[in-house]
Amino acid sequence: MTYVEYKQLNPFQRFAYNFKNFIFNVPHAVAKFFKALGRAIVRFFTGIGKGFKNYGVTFVKGDWATKLSYLIFGVGDIHKGKYYKGILFFLVEVLYILFMVFFGWTYLQKFNTLGTVKTHQAFNEMGIPETVYGDNSMLILLYSVLAIVVTVVVFAIYIANIKDAYRHQVMRAEGKKPTSLKTDVKEFLDGKYHITLLSFPVLMISIFNILPLIFMVLIAFTNYDQSHLPPGTLFTWIGFDNFGSLFNFVDSATKATTFIELTKWTLIWAVVATFSNYILGMIVALMINKKGIKLKALWRTLFVIAIAVPQFVSLLLMNQMLQTNGAINIILSYFNGGVNPQIQFLNSTTLMARLTVIIVNLWVGIPYTILSMSGILMNIPEDLYESARIDGAGPVKTFTKITLPYMIFVTTPQLITSFVGNINNFNVIFLLTGGGPSTEEFYQAGRTDILVTWLFNLTMNSQDYGLAAAIGILVFIVCATLSLLIYNNSKSMRDEEAFS
Amino acid sequence: MIKSYKLRRVISNTLIYALLIILGIIWISPFVYLVMHSFRAEGLIAVDYLVPREWTFQNYIDLFTGAGGSASINFPKWFLNTLIVAIFSCIIATVSVLMVSYAFSRLRFKSRKKFMNVGMILGMFPGFMTMIAIYYLLKAMNLTGTLVALVICYSCGAGLGFQISKGFFDTVPRALDEAATIDGATKNQIFWKIILPMSKPIVVYTVLTSFIGPWTDFILAKIIMGDNIEYYTVAIGLQKMLSNDFINTYYKQFLAGSVVVAVPITLLFLKMQKYYVEGVTAGGVKG
Numbered sequence: 196m197t198y199v200e201y202k203q204l205n206p207f208q209r210f211a212y213n214f215k216n217f218i219f220n221v222p223h224a225v226a227k228f229f230k231a232l233g234r235a236i237v238r239f240f241t242g243i244g245k246g247f248k249n250y251g252v253t254f255v256k257g258d259w260a261t262k263l264s265y266l267i268f269g270v271g272d273i274h275k276g277k278y279y280k281g282i283l284f285f286l287v288e289v290l291y292i293l294f295m296v297f298f299g300w301t302y303l304q305k306f307n308t309l310g311t312v313k314t315h316q317a318f319n320e321m322g323i324p325e326t327v328y329g330d331n332s333m334l335i336l337l338y339s340v341l342a343i344v345v346t347v348v349v350f351a352i353y354i355a356n357i358k359d360a361y362r363h364q365v366m367r368a369e370g371k372k373p374t375s376l377k378t379d380v381k382e383f384l385d386g387k388y389h390i391t392l393l394s395f396p397v398l399m400i401s402i403f404n405i406l407p408l409i410f411m412v413l414i415a416f417t418n419y420d421q422s423h424l425p426p427g428t429l430f431t432w433i434g435f436d437n438f439g440s441l442f443n444f445v446d447s448a449t450k451a452t453t454f455i456e457l458t459k460w461t462l463i464w465a466v467v468a469t470f471s472n473y474i475l476g477m478i479v480a481l482m483i484n485k486k487g488i489k490l491k492a493l494w495r496t497l498f499v500i501a502i503a504v505p506q507f508v509s510l511l512l513m514n515q516m517l518q519t520n521g522a523i524n525i526i527l528s529y530f531n532g533g534v535n536p537q538i539q540f541l542n543s544t545t546l547m548a549r550l551t552v553i554i555v556n557l558w559v560g561i562p563y564t565i566l567s568m569s570g571i572l573m574n575i576p577e578d579l580y581e582s583a584r585i586d587g588a589g590p591v592k593t594f595t596k597i598t599l600p601y602m603i604f605v606t607t608p609q610l611i612t613s614f615v616g617n618i619n620n621f622n623v624i625f626l627l628t629g630g631g632p633s634t635e636e637f638y639q640a641g642r643t644d645i646l647v648t649w650l651f652n653l654t655m656n657s658q659d660y661g662l663a664a665a666i667g668i669l670v671f672i673v674c675a676t677l678s679l680l681i682y683n684n685s686k687s688m689r690d691e692e693a694f695s
Numbered sequence: 696m697i698k699s700y701k702l703r704r705v706i707s708n709t710l711i712y713a714l715l716i717i718l719g720i721i722w723i724s725p726f727v728y729l730v731m732h733s734f735r736a737e738g739l740i741a742v743d744y745l746v747p748r749e750w751t752f753q754n755y756i757d758l759f760t761g762a763g764g765s766a767s768i769n770f771p772k773w774f775l776n777t778l779i780v781a782i783f784s785c786i787i788a789t790v791s792v793l794m795v796s797y798a799f800s801r802l803r804f805k806s807r808k809k810f811m812n813v814g815m816i817l818g819m820f821p822g823f824m825t826m827i828a829i830y831y832l833l834k835a836m837n838l839t840g841t842l843v844a845l846v847i848c849y850s851c852g853a854g855l856g857f858q859i860s861k862g863f864f865d866t867v868p869r870a871l872d873e874a875a876t877i878d879g880a881t882k883n884q885i886f887w888k889i890i891l892p893m894s895k896p897i898v899v900y901t902v903l904t905s906f907i908g909p910w911t912d913f914i915l916a917k918i919i920m921g922d923n924i925e926y927y928t929v930a931i932g933l934q935k936m937l938s939n940d941f942i943n944t945y946y947k948q949f950l951a952g953s954v955v956v957a958v959p960i961t962l963l964f965l966k967m968q969k970y971y972v973e974g975v976t977a978g979g980v981k982g
Contacts, residue, residue, distance in 0.1 A: 337835045384883035389802040391883075392794040393810070396854030399791065403851035404817055407828030414831075479718065482711045487704065496965065497719040503964035504726060505911035507930045508953040511937060512729055515946075520741045522728055528743075535743065558722065566968075621914055626934075654830075655918065679816070 205595065210603045224680050246354070253361045264360040268353065271360020277373040284356045291349045299342035305330060306339040309417065309431045331425045336417070340410050344401070415664035421657060430661075437665035450662070453637040453649070460549070461645040465617040468556050473610055475557060476564020477602065483565065484572045486590075495569060498562040506559070510626035513555055517541055517627075542632045545642040552643055556623050560613075571605050572598070615674045624648045646670050726957075733950035740946045754951040767924050768945060770952055773932040776842060780928065781909040783846045788853035788905035793898065796857040797886055800864035801872065814855055825852070830918050840923035848915055849908055863897040864890060903967050907960055929956050 204212060254262060260274035269284030295303075305311070310330025317327045363373055374382075383391050415437055423430035440447040441454040483494045501509065516522040517540040528535045540551045575598065583593045624630065625648050630641030639657050640649045646666055653663035728745070733754055735747035756762075758770050799811055829848060830839065838844040867890060875885050891898065909916075913930045920927055927935065933952050936945040 333831065334835055337831065381881070385881035388882035388886075389798045389804045389807075392798040392802075396791040396795050399851040400814075400817070400854055403829060403832070403847060404825055404855070407825045407832055410831060411825070411828035414828075479715075482715060485708075485711060487708055488711060488715075494715050494719065497723055499965065499968055500726065500961055501722050503961040504957045505930065505960060507911065507913045507934065508729075508957050509725060511934060511949075512725055512953065515741065515937070516725065516728070518741065520743060522741075522745060525743055525745060562722070626913070651914070651918075660831075675816070 209600060213603075221680065225676075228679060250354075250357070253357060257361055258364055261357070261360045261364050264357055268356045271356075272363060272373075275360075275363035275367055275373055277359075277363055279376050280359065280379075284352070284359075287349065287352050291345070294345065295342070299338070299345065302335045302338035303342045305335045307432075310335050310429045313429055314427055328426065330429060332417075332423075332430045333419070333425045336413060337410060340406060340413065344406060344409075411664050412668060414660055415668050417661050419660040420662065421659065424658065433661075437661045438669075440662065441665065441669075449636070449638040453640050454666070456637070457640060457644060457646050457649055460643075461618060461647075464549075464553070464620075464645055465614055467553055468560065468617045468620070469610060469614045471553065471557055472560035472564050472613070473606075476561040477568055477606075479561060480565045480568035480572060481598070484569060495565065498565050501558065501562045502566065506622050507626060509559070510555075510622060513558075514541070514627050517551065517555075541628050545632065548628055548632055548643050552623060552627055555627055556620075559623060563613075567609065568602065568606070571602060575601050611677060611680075615677050618645070618670065618674060619647050620645070621647050621651070625651065729950055729957075730954055733947065733954045735947060735950075739943050754947045755955070758948045758951045758955070765941060765944070768932075768936060768941060768948075769925070770929070770932065770948070772925065773927050773929050774955075776926055777909055777928040777930075780842055780845045780849065781906050784849035784853075784909060785902060785906040787846070787850035788908075789898070789901045791850070791854040792857055792860055792901050792905070793891070795854040796861035796864055797890060799857060800861045801885070801890065802882060814857065817855055826915055826918055833919065839919055840921060840926060842926055844919050845909065845916060845928070848919060849912070850905070853905060860894075860897045860901055863894060867893055900967055903963055907963060910956060910960055 201209070201212070254265060257264075257271075261271045264271040267285065268288040269281035272278075272281030272284060274281075309332040312329035314329040315327055316324050319325055366373065416432055416434060417430050418433045418436070419430040422428070440450050442451055444451045479498070482488070483491055488494075518524075519537045519539055520535070523540070524535050524538055527538065539547070541548055579597050580593055583597060588596065624643055624645055628641070628643045630644035630648055630652065632643075633641045637644075639652045639659070644652070647670065650663045650666050650670075653659040653666070731747055734750045734752070735742070736749035736751035736753060737747070761769055761771065795814075799807065799814075826848075833839045833844045833847070838847075871889055871893075872885055875889055880888070909928060911930065912928075913934070916928045917931050917934075920931060924932075924935065929952065933949055933956070935941065936949040936952070942949075
């Protein structure tokens with residue numbers, strides 16, 4: 196399509212055109228992503244190759260102290276007079292060895308089996324039966340992951356130690372003295388300030404975000420469920436069986452049915468919830484921000500209160516109001532000749548429950564759309580309108596030619612973000628219906644459960660940890676792909692210095 | 696022509712006002728219902744009329760004195776738990792967010808972009824993914840069911856939420872930094888003496904959001920606390936009041952408790968609404 200043709204389209208056609216382009220671009224973007232991934236992998240391995248080369252070259256060129264640093268951390272630094280750093284390096288090695296000998300290795304050596312000795316009853320030498328505690332698969336897995344992460348970190352420190360030793364050797368050859376502790380500390384408040392600032396958050400994130408992620412991914416490949424619960428019993432590696440059971444309609448029919456049905460409903464839910472909120476929210480935002488409408492702040496506040504009140508309060512309240520003797524049925528009774536119609540919104544039919552959830556979600560979601568749209572509407576440059584007025588454009592024309600295209604252009608990324616958000620919309624489903632109406636056909640799920648709430652049930656109620664982790668990984672793959680697509684298409688990263 | 700144009704505008708505006716009034720009523724009425732019935736004296740659970748017949752403060756008094764029969768329902772204790780968790784996680788979270796966003800906004804170092812990418816992608820992961828794993832981790836450390844675990848959960852990932860405050864730091868003119876550097880200030884001094892005093896709004900915003908978090912979070916607290924009812928936060932505590940064993944005696948106290956939690960948070964939120972809009976649009980407009 197040429198530029199002229201594009202300009203002749205009305206905003207909805209343009210939106211459709213852009214949207215179509217976006218969808219068609221997805222394979223391209225995915226291809227680009229994998230190409231970039233491939234390049235990154237190649238770069239990674241050439242980096243490793245280079246690292247090995249440097250490792251050898253430094254060893255050949257190094258003096259005795261540098262060479263000894265290959266075995267004992269920090270010797271090079273101490274020899275060159277950089278005492279505190281050398282001692283720190285040495286301490287790291289000592290601590291690491293102690294950690295591995297007394298803690299890490301005991302778990303790491305059982306990593307391939309996740310333990311072989313069950314907790315059992317045995318007779319001690321007095322002939323009295325007592326419980327003998329065996330291996331705890333979960334702790335073995337967890338501490339093995341910890342030991343591996345620690346090893347990676349220590350390896351990085353080891354390399355840093357060698358580099359530092361060689362750097363100081365070169366400095367001595369050039370007749371320079373190593374910097375003192377005082378100047379180094381000063382450097383950490385200035386030139387290396389980023390290390391000071393980032394080390395604490397990075398440490399926290401590694402322990403409580405990255406480590407759990409690795410751990411959870413590994414759990415998906417084990418048979419950790421209600422009949423393999425440590426410390427009483429052991430669990431072990433089972434490969435892709437958890438993923439397989441989600442698609443196997445022969446051996447695990449209920450699980451597979453549940454998975455397929457819930458996936459369908461999750462997708463329907465995400466699409467309907469996202470678009471209904473977006474379109475209706477945009478209409479309300481336009482009404483509030485229309486020229487000549489007074490009390491704008493008041494209208495906006497009315498809606499914003501729905502965001503401000505904690506979701507668990509408003510949703511639990513909604514749940515109570517939708518019961519057969521709740522407020523909604525009471526209001527309906529005024530239209531029903533004073534007789535309570537006793538409509539069961541949440542636990543009669545699937546369709547009714549799903550419709551109710553979607554409508555209540557409108558009540559929850561529209562204020563968010565209004566809030567972000569209002570900001571955007573106020574951001575539309577006033578001179579656009581002014582020049583349109585001078586050119587003789589009426590209100591209808593300015594709306595279809597300026598306001599609408601601008602909004603649609605600006606908010607398309609948000610649309611996809613909220614789609615991902617809705618796939619993970621735990622609160623609305625869990626607090627409103629609790630998954631109901633319940634059914635026998637599903638495994639640990641009800642008719643309105645989405646994948647995320649099913650995952651929650653699997654962990655908290657039936658302790659199918661392995662299965663839950665597998666579902667988590669699948670959901671994560673979908674969400675991460677979508678997020679990466681948006682992220683690669685968004686300009687805010689490139690524009691970060693626009694204002695400074 | 697002009698007359699008809701004016702007329703049309705009057706009609707359309709009237710229509711819009713009418714619609715806005717109806718919508719406003721729909722959006723606000725659940726809360727009016729909530730507040731009204733929290734003062735209701737008669738009846739136990741729901742009643743078949745909308746406006747209470749007798750008004751009383753008794754529900755609020757019962758809520759805070761623990762009158763109601765069951766020792767396990769202890770709202771004052773839950774309130775205190777939440778307050779403690781909120782204060783500690785607020786301090787840790789604010790400090791980490793500000794440190795990370797200043798480093799990414801103002802300092803230029805090797806692999807800064809890489810760190811930011813990893814941070815952003817980790818931040819995009821649905822929170823529940825790590826929650827379940829964190830649960831295992833805390834279980835192994837024997838921390839599940841304690842307040843420490845909650846503080847850790849709410850504050851440890853906070854550094855990933857750096858985007859909004861980084862966006863704010865980005866708008867502070869770099870000329871200020873350069874001038875300070877010429878005068879011999881270190882990066883540390885620039886951070887404390889120039890950027891932070893100029894960024895009061897974003898500091899307030901960060902403090903408030905991380906303070907509000909524990910009051911509104913539901914799922915994480917539920918996973919961590921399980922049946923350890925003594926250390927519940929208000930969110931899961933109030934949900935407990937609606938469970939089958941307690942709903943008959945505690946329904947009205949639930950309403951009162953919801954008002955007690957919702958009112959301060961609503962006020963705080965309305966105060967910081969404008970920062971929220973700025974943050975959302977700063978991320979969105981350029982997208």
